[in-house]
Amino acid sequence: MSKIVVVGSGINGLSAAALLAKKGLSVTVLESADQFGGAVRTEEATLPGFKHDLFATNLSLFAGGGVMAELKDDLIRNGLEFISSTKPYCSVFPDGKSIGITMDREANLATLARVAPGDVESWRALTIKLGDLAPHLFPILGTELPSFAAVKSLYKTWRAIGTTGLFDLVRLLLQSSRAFADENFVHPETKALAATWGMHLDYGPDISGGALFSFLESIGGQEFGMVLGKGGADTLIKALVGVIKENGGTVIAGTKVVEIVTQNGKAVGVRTLDGKTYEADQVIANVNPALIPALLSSEELMKPEISKIKNFRPGLGTMMIHLALSELPDWRASEAGEFNYVHIAPYIDDMAMTYTLAAAGKLPSTPTLVIGQPTVSDPSRAPAGKHILWIQVRVLPLEITGDAAGSISGKTWDEVGEAYADRIIKNIEKYAPGLSSKILSRKVLTPADLEKYNANLIGGDSLGGSHHPAQFFFLRPMPGWTGHKAPIKNLFLCGSGTWPGGGVGGGSGLMVANLIGK
Numbered sequence: 093m094s095k096i097v098v099v100g101s102g103i104n105g106l107s108a109a110a111l112l113a114k115k116g117l118s119v120t121v122l123e124s125a126d127q128f129g130g131a132v133r134t135e136e137a138t139l140p141g142f143k144h145d146l147f148a149t150n151l152s153l154f155a156g157g158g159v160m161a162e163l164k165d166d167l168i169r170n171g172l173e174f175i176s177s178t179k180p181y182c183s184v185f186p187d188g189k190s191i192g193i194t195m196d197r198e199a200n201l202a203t204l205a206r207v208a209p210g211d212v213e214s215w216r217a218l219t220i221k222l223g224d225l226a227p228h229l230f231p232i233l234g235t236e237l238p239s240f241a242a243v244k245s246l247y248k249t250w251r252a253i254g255t256t257g258l259f260d261l262v263r264l265l266l267q268s269s270r271a272f273a274d275e276n277f278v279h280p281e282t283k284a285l286a287a288t289w290g291m292h293l294d295y296g297p298d299i300s301g302g303a304l305f306s307f308l309e310s311i312g313g314q315e316f317g318m319v320l321g322k323g324g325a326d327t328l329i330k331a332l333v334g335v336i337k338e339n340g341g342t343v344i345a346g347t348k349v350v351e352i353v354t355q356n357g358k359a360v361g362v363r364t365l366d367g368k369t370y371e372a373d374q375v376i377a378n379v380n381p382a383l384i385p386a387l388l389s390s391e392e393l394m395k396p397e398i399s400k401i402k403n404f405r406p407g408l409g410t411m412m413i414h415l416a417l418s419e420l421p422d423w424r425a426s427e428a429g430e431f432n433y434v435h436i437a438p439y440i441d442d443m444a445m446t447y448t449l450a451a452a453g454k455l456p457s458t459p460t461l462v463i464g465q466p467t468v469s470d471p472s473r474a475p476a477g478k479h480i481l482w483i484q485v486r487v488l489p490l491e492i493t494g495d496a497a498g499s500i501s502g503k504t505w506d507e508v509g510e511a512y513a514d515r516i517i518k519n520i521e522k523y524a525p526g527l528s529s530k531i532l533s534r535k536v537l538t539p540a541d542l543e544k545y546n547a548n549l550i551g552g553d554s555l556g557g558s559h560h561p562a563q564f565f566f567l568r569p570m571p572g573w574t575g576h577k578a579p580i581k582n583l584f585l586c587g588s589g590t591w592p593g594g595g596v597g598g599g600s601g602l603m604v605a606n607l608i609g610k
């Protein structure tokens with residue numbers, strides 16, 4: 093029986109392990125952290141009874157993805173429970189306006205007619221466009237790149253939408269969020285509503301490639317809503333671990349892999365910090381590609397096709413603030429209280445400033461905020477009548493050179509973290525007055541803390557590597573390293589540093605399982 097060692101238990105490592113174990117292969121997962129799941133982890137991080145998703149919370153990608161399709165019954169048998177929200181996201185603005193997007197198309201058109209009447213027809217047209225493009229776009233996300241299957245899929249798309257349609261699609265893939273927003277909307281609020289989704293990934297409004305996510309996520313939220321894990325996102329991790337174990341696989345936490353052992357240019361196993369060697373026919377590294385060189389011998393690193401992976405670039409940083417609350421915030425835009433995500437960016441120019449400042453090492457004065465309100469749809473995450481907030485601060489410096497507002501001093505996240513969190517709470521107060529008085533406890537996780545929890549999150553980059561076009565699609569992570577194969581025989585890569593990129597989808601784990609298990 094083929095022996096597989098998986099290094100790292102992120103969503104992709106676990107997905108690959110579960111799929112391969114179910115096919116009857118011998119699978120061992122080695123995880124350096126004390127818990128499985130990587131960027132998917134739930135803890136009572138503030139007070140007892142308040143269950144916080146420390147990192148990822150939105151599980152929509154997994155719920156609609158290929159691993160779920162293959163393992164649905166197994167995962168449910170092992171305890172997986174999802175909660176669906178029909179009110180996924182809302183953007184709020186300094187003048188008290190808001191645009192909330194629900195799964196009710198007519199209600200959304202009515203909201204736009206009230207707040208941004210000039211954009212009603214464009215929204216309707218984009219809804220139709222997503223329906224037309226979905227059969228071509230979504231399969232690509234589940235297809236190995238580059239591959240013959242991808243070429244076939246492209247040919248099918250060309251047959252369906254013609255040359256001009258295909259070129260329009262390529263244009264969309266290369267467009268920035270701002271260009272997409274300007275082309276489709278006239279009101280600054282609707283433009284911001286779409287462009288904020290680019291910031292979720294790695295796209296300031298003026299970065300080529302942001303349009304796709306602005307389009308897919310803003311209209312996709314309306315079409316698919318949002319999926320959370322019942323009681324916490326770790327329901328998914330526990331279920332995957334359960335599937336691995338019930339199929340005879342082994343999962344070990346607290347075991348750091350320090351070397352991928354090679355012989356004659358082939359991976360033959362791994363060595364762990366405690367000196368053990370695990371032999372393997374195939375090694376799957378659920379490891380940020382930039383960290384692979386540290387796991388290889390100097391002999392391997394001398395090969396130019398291997399050493400070039402050191403040029404894989406991180407995206408900008410992320411910070412998390414978790415609040416235990418006595419009550420939900422009193423949003424000035426009262427509808428915001430019903431939505432899973434509230435976005436405070438607020439406008440496109442602010443996002444552009446934030447992105448540029450962060451890239452230059454400055455703490456942005458009004459950073460882009462994604463505020464998750466999970467207890468709106470899952471009250472089980474807090475004691476009766478109480479609530480939690482999940483505040484993601486996008487995007488932040490990898491190395492701090494100063495403060496754009498000039499009031500915080502310090503050059504390390506340990507020095508500035510709490511003061512910066514105070515700034516965030518103050519900013520939210522402008523949209524939800526009185527928030528501070530509702531805070532029972534708070535936990536701040538700076539970009540540096542993110543990396544301490546999970547080495548893959550280099551500098552607090554939540555997405556395992558920049559997603560700009562030079563590192564995306566068939567170029568992820570690097571020419572010569574694509575197709576989930578390292579240029580070392582029997583060494584496979586999965587995780588957000590590989591195609592199809594960041595997010596709790598499991599897509600790269602599925603692709604690797606298909607490569608090995610066929």
Ligand SMILES: Cc1cc2nc3c(=O)[nH]c(=O)nc-3n(C[C@H](O)[C@H](O)[C@H](O)COP(=O)(O)OP(=O)(O)OC[C@H]3O[C@@H](n4cnc5c(N)ncnc54)[C@H](O)[C@@H]3O)c2cc1C
Nearest residue numbers: 100102104124130131147148149150349554587588595596
């Ligand atoms: C704060 C935050 C919020 C996010 N929010 C969302 C969201 O709501 N929805 C969404 O879809 N995505 C979200 N993301 C992105 C998403 O969580 C990640 O892209 C995804 O979970 C990464 O999965 P992965 O398979 O790359 O593995 P990772 O999560 O990176 O896990 C890899 C694991 O490998 C382990 N490891 C690394 N090196 C070694 C080694 N040498 N030996 C042993 N173990 C090792 C690490 O400890 C880690 O546990 C968020 C990310 C962050 C950080």
